[in-house]
Amino acid sequence: MFFKKKKPWEFIASSEITPETHYVNRRQFMGASLAFAAGAALRPTGARGAVERLGRLQEPEVGDVTYGENLRDELNSYEQVTTYNNFYEFGTGKEDPVRNAGSFRPEPWTVEVTGEVHKPGTYSVEDLAPPSMVEDRIYRLRCVEAWSMVIPWRGVGLREIISKVEPTANAKYVAFETAVRPAEMPGVRRPILDWPYREGLRIDEAANELTFMATGLYGRDDLPNQNGAPLRLVVPWKYGFKSIKSIVRIAFVEEQPYTTWKASAPHEYGFYANVNPEVDHPRWSQARERLLPFGRRETDLFNGYTEMVEHMYRGMDLSRWY
Ligand SMILES: Nc1nc2c(c(=O)[nH]1)N[C@H]1C(S)=C(S)[C@@H](COP(=O)(O)O)O[C@H]1N2
Ligand SMILES: [Mo]
Secondary structure, eight states: OOOOOOOGGGSSOGGGOOOOTTOOOTTTHHHHHHHHHHHHHHSOOSOOOTTOOGGGSSOOOOSSSOOOSOOOOOOOOHHHHHHSOOOGGGOSSTTHHHHHGGGOOOOSOEEEEEESBSSOEEEEHHHHSOGGGOEEEEEEEEETTTEEEEEEEEEEEHHHHHHHHOBOTTOOEEEEEEOOOTTTOGGGGTTSSSSSOEEEEEHHHHTSTTOEEEEEETTOSSOOGGGTSSOEEEOTTBOGGGSOOSEEEEEEESSOOOOHHHHHOTTTOOSSOBOOTTSOBTTBOOSEEEETTTEEEEOOGGGGTHHHHGGGGTTSOGGGOO
């Protein structure tokens, strides 16, 4: 008898993904969502000033939730996934994206594909992620701030997009850029980061089977604005900041591209940014993480995806990946 080995995104059956807005994980989240709401209420809110120092960004929030025991991996609720976000174009608070992204218009949308490709051009979201190719995948998202969520995404493998645009042999890296729309994105009116938000991957990382371009979540075909509508990257073995949102430009390039967080604080954020419990952030440990809304777990090397990615880093110095 032949057993097909399960892919890492198949461990939670897709039948458990429901399109319900208030999907509640039966065993955990009845109590948890109350704890989450209480935590949110206790968390300091209010506008932080324009003078906010970079050193204060991407900082772990501690003391605002009650730690439970290490939890099994269970889906976070739709509400958690769409109301606790990092998307600095809409502000630096966790509730800012959901609060401020309402007037963002993700339609119509085009993505410019440039550089070392045989088929450069302006593509629609449907060109890049045709409905016939869309699939659901459950991934843990591990933020560098030491929290994680388990999210059921919908979208296409980035490798499908790469094969469509046909990189040349000179393409060694892929660079991504987020939209900059001051009228719709209050965060970009302030120099919080060096806009546009930019991220990148080595070409083999981009073509890895795990690397995903999300166009929806929770069994829905569209992505909420605060999660990066209409299309955003998901790179589950790397810290969340690599998973760039609302992408307008994809460039295939020869040299390692400029990336926003590395440029902002090179001593704190690297290009590779692979999840690694043994390499602490200079200001906090990465050994453990808060599994939102109220759990706690040990952090896994490569966020638990070692088997599918470690071959790409053989010979590299683990301690320098940060
Ligand atoms: N354009 C853009 N992309 C971004 C960010 C951002 O501020 N701007 N934040 C990143 C960070 S730090 C994280 S943890 C994830 C959060 O994704 P989520 O809000 O969908 O959970 O998005 C990443 N992508
Ligand atoms: Mo993050």
